Amino acid sequence: MDPQNLRYILTRAATAILLIVAILYGIGMLKKKQRKDAIISDLKSVCSDSSYFSQFHAADARKALVRGVGLIAEAKQLGLDPDEAINGGLGIEKKYFTVDKDDGGTPIRESIIRSCLRANYENFLKLGYTPDFHTLQGMKDGELPPVRTGPSAGSRAEIGTIIDVALSPGLDRVIANLEIRPPRKPDTPMTDVEIARAKQLAKNLSDAGVIEIAAAERIIESLTPKPPEISPEK
Secondary structure, three states: OHHHHHHHHHEEEEEEEEHHHHHHHHHHHHHHHHHHHHHHHHHHHHOOOHHOOOOOHHHHHHHHHHHHHHHHHHHOOOOOOOOHHHHOOOOOOOOOOOOOOOOOOOOHHHHHHHHHHHHHHHHHHHOOOOHHHHHHHHHHOOOOOOOOOOOOOOOOOEEEOOOOOOOOOOOHHHHHEEEEOOOOOOOOOOOHHHHHHHEEEEEEEEOOOOOOOOHHHHHHHHOOOOOOOOOOOO
């Protein structure tokens, strides 16, 4: 074969291969962007006021939290930082220039949602969960499979409440009051850290108008140890 013809054929073949690679890369990037957009759309549903602060049923609130954390974990796999994913769910546009400043402080409801989702995503990782296909598929249905790795391997995490519903009935339907945590025995006493967190959440929920001020004060009072009574001197 004429060397010139061979060179022509090889050049055309290399061009065709590069074109195919470029097309496949473009398709992959398009699918990735489409999935990111779908995740943000689903997170907006989870982060809406009606979803986050007023579910009809406690089971629905637990499932919504699991779905939200699963979406953040999947977004991370696609290169979207958890905070960016949460911002998207809250409808906050990405700032591209340093001159793009906030007009004011962070709204309290936004702060509550952000803190809850970020903390539960970190709990998800600390428990030993990994965002593999099996785990993420279960989380899309609002279910957490058993932990596969780490000290909690083999056990199934629980969705508990930060503020005991005995102190304020109905708070198990508020996603902000839920947390993913290791299974614990019933009647396990709260630690000092957990008590402080529950008190702060009660105040935040009151400031956000989710519960009445009187309800927050009642919760805080119930969680505050009573000082020992001093017997009168004889």
